Amino acid sequence: MDPSPKYGIVYKVQPEPPDPAACTPFEAGAVTFVLEYRVVDAERLEKAYAGRPEDLAEIRKLSPEGGFSDTGVSIHVFGTQDHHEYLRFDVFQDDPHYHYVHPSGDRNHWVPFDPIAGGDMFGFAMTCLRERLDSMLRFAGGSDLALTLDRKRIAPAVDALEKKARALQAEHRLAIA
Numbered sequence: 001m002d003p004s005p006k007y008g009i010v011y012k013v014q015p016e017p018p019d020p021a022a023c024t025p026f027e028a029g030a031v032t033f034v035l036e037y038r039v040v041d042a043e044r045l046e047k048a049y050a051g052r053p054e055d056l057a058e059i060r061k062l063s064p065e066g067g068f069s070d071t072g073v074s075i076h077v078f079g080t081q082d083h084h085e086y087l088r089f090d091v092f093q094d095d096p097h098y099h100y101v102h103p104s105g106d107r108n109h110w111v112p113f114d115p116i117a118g119g120d121m122f123g124f125a126m127t128c129l130r131e132r133l134d135s136m137l138r139f140a141g142g143s144d145l146a147l148t149l150d151r152k153r154i155a156p157a158v159d160a161l162e163k164k165a166r167a168l169q170a171e172h173r174l175a176i177a
Helices: 042-048 053-062 121-139 143-147 151-176
Strands: 009-011 023-028 031-040 070-079 085-092 097-101 108-112
Touching (some): 031 042, 031 151, 070 121, 070 151, 121 151
Antiparallel strands (some): 085 097, 097 108
């Protein structure tokens, strides 16, 4: 596949690491899905990248005035053995998007989600996990991982993740109201 995509933006800076205290893992054989409800703001990003000055400089350079801020569920896709995050779906309220995170550590391909053409980002993410995971993993540099996927283990993990994610979304909608 062409390493220079025609859509999205490829950054060197890696996505903000997940907060283990806010994460729920769903083991699915070769991959582990991790669900996290995130509140992203400038202060949180400053803390997350404090030990990585080059990445922090890039984050600041790319930030809108006042910094990034958004909320929503993030669905991380990790290799169970290598613990590398290959994919991330940020089902955010204002700026939904997803990431292909190459294991080389020098490619974070950020892709904006178009809700007009794509509909609901959460539904899109669930479809990707159920039907497109192998091809997305290959594009993210996880070709060997994609070969070891077991659909019989993925399906129940995605079902459980979807149920928990919908509950989290509802809980946070009520908290905002």
